[in-house]
Amino acid sequence: xxxxxxxxxxxxxxxxxxxxxxxxxxxxxxxxxxxxxxxxxxxxxxxxxxxxx
Numbered sequence: 001x002x003x004x005x006x007x008x009x010x011x012x013x014x015x016x017x018x019x020x021x022x023x024x025x026x027x028x029x030x031x032x033x034x035x036x037x038x039x040x041x042x043x044x045x046x047x048x049x050x051x052x053x
Contacts, residue, residue: 005029 011026024042027033037047 003031005031 005026007026010023011029012020012022015021021039024040027038027040028042033041033043033045035045035047037045
C-alpha cells in the first residue's frame with residue numbers, strides 16, 4: 001500500500017500552464033519512483049530510455 005504524504009511548502013510549484021509540478025523534495029519524501037518520467041525525479045528514472053522501437 002502506498003503512503004499518503006501531506007504537502008508542505010516547497011513540495012511543488014505551479015507551471016505557467018497551471019499544473020502542479022512536484023519537486024525532488026516531495027518525491028524523496030514519498031519514498032518511491034512512479035516511473036512516470038517526473039521532471040524532478042531524484043531516483044534517476046528516464047522514461048526516454050524505456051522506448052525501444
